[in-house]
Amino acid sequence: MNLSLTDDQRMIRDAAASFLADASSAAAVRAAVERPEGYDPQLWTALAELGWCGVAIPESLGGLGLDATALVLILEQTGRHLACAPYFPTVALAANLLTHAGSAAARKKYLPPLARGELRATASFDAAGVRARKGTGASWRLDGRVAALPGAAQAQLLVFVARNGVFATAADAKGLSVRPQPAWDATRPVADVTLKGVPAERVDDPARKGAAGRAEALAQLCLAAEQLGGAQQCLDLVVRYTSERRQFGRPIASFQAVKHRCAQMMVKVESLRSLVYGAAASGDPLECAGAKALASETFFDCASEAIQLHGGVGFTWEFEPQLHFKRAQATSHALGTASALREQLAQALL
């Protein structure tokens, strides 16, 4: 296996880094979370125009047809810059699920508008939360409840994994209630979704056994990539701040108590980066789950250290560490906690 990045991958990584550093600066993020839409519509349009909504969607369906590595390289940057756009729910959750588990008809119907960024979507992998029963003709009815679904209030299309298939419904469907929750991590809006006999369309291909599980693993990897970006940003913030802040007549970055903590953050960040890039190349579902478990702990550690090593200002609303700290906690249980994912690995290993 070769982990060298291709020219395409390098190009997309560098473009995402420089574009988002500017378009999703700290000031832009703080402005975006105040908007009624819950995100920055201009940023979303720009991401769509760059073609990044379709990065991993086949070219025949209007996407760029690149691999999971290109996708995680973009998500690393959206996570790093807390990009306020429904990119993660649309691309990492819904488009990913439809690409890997969708029937030919559903792929043809939904993937082209998803690739163009014309359709905002989200998906739930919580099969225990939603029951699907046969309705009249080809239609189905959904009942259940999904808590804190990312991007649900912004989505035009909602996709649900149930025990007996994958089902899609429009945001304005009868019986569907989407209640936005005021999240502490305002950069990633979530909503509670209640389904009462909601008419839905079955969108998976029953012949592709285990496809929803593989899509969930890829979603876990995507979230790990965002968490990696967040952890890297925390490290960079700390290195910059401690190099500027002087006490006892010297930059606090010159104290070993500070240096070693930063070095340990770098060990964790680079370890996580190796696993995220490796799992993207291998596609192995256990590695994707392992990456999410490691990412949750790495991101939370780095965000905690970012607050601590900024001292008093790290505790303020004004400085950036708190934004990542809130994101780190909110993402720690999304798509499986570290301990649940490790237990899943243990079952495979033992």
Next chain:
Amino acid sequence: MAEHHESEMHVRQEVARWMRAHLKGRFAKLRHRGGPGDEEFEPELRKEWERELAQGGWTCVGWPKPWGRGLPIAQQVIFYEEYARAGGPGRISLLGEGLLGPALLGFGSDGQKRRHLPGIVSGTVYWAQGYSEPNAGSDLSNVQTRCEPQPDGSWKVYGQKIWTSLAHESDWIFVLARGEPGTKGGKGLCFLLMPLKQPGITIRPIRQMTGGREFNEVFFDGAVAAADDVVGGAGNGWKVAMGLLEAERGVSTLGQQLRFAHELELVIAAARGNGAARDPAVRQRIAQAWIGLRVLRYNALRMLAGAESTALSREALIFKYAWSNWHRDLGKLAADVLGPAADVVTDDPAVRPLQQLFFFSRADTIYAGTNEIQLNLIAERGLGMPKEPRGDK
């Protein structure tokens, strides 16, 4: 690309076939033995094994021709992987092949290469490393051992080295000694090649916490290095020694990880055997160990992806800290899985290797740059943070 792939498959099969055909009979007992913490195991037989490898053309595979086999990096990686997969024993020639050879290839004269490289390739001459001293550990350049030039051009050496692995099983030693009195740090050092079996050299074993004695103290009292055995010229010893420490670019690390994977399998087998696998906390730690091992593998592959670049990459900077701490945690996990059985001295092949792992992995975070030195290097070279002030300047 496909052609490339085919030749790599071919090397993989060739190594696997050769190992199957040779690591048997009298060599069978060497399987999975002789690694770190177990280096005293059957030294004579392991030297015979080195000669067996040499006859098959499997020593010094990464050295350029005409000295070595000149395999490209991808094929070297395959060799180390297949060697480890077959349970190939720890290489008793490690310091000669891995450290001195590259130093001579980089800095040695033609005569030095001609005199010293063939013995390493043929598995007939074994080398020890004389760097650390009682007062030059982490502060490695604080070398006090001195060398005095003699009228005939040779050098006489006085002083003491410590932590010298397998000196008692070696024929020669490469030594850092201060050739210019009054110099400090890396300045004025000479990189000398010296036969160990000569008057003026005394080797004293150090007993480790594992009970083993693979480390030694080596005392020099007027021992001689020949005039043409100064590598890189007098006063350039530090450059040679440092160049050699940077030679490692991850080529053999995938083989190291297959050994780690074998150890993790032993831990899993022990947990299944004694019921520890039902303990939720143990299950979490085993999963965590597995995740860590995947991290190490992909980190090494990232290092290899950048192997042609001379800059030290971020992934290369963190690697020693990452693997040594992972391995130390695995040692503790192994002992916890064994429970009270870890506390009883035994030769049980299902238990003893895990006890060795538990004890010896404590050395991993100390040798070749302690955790503390690694964190300094990472902060300074990886993050551009201020350098540690010296107390003696």
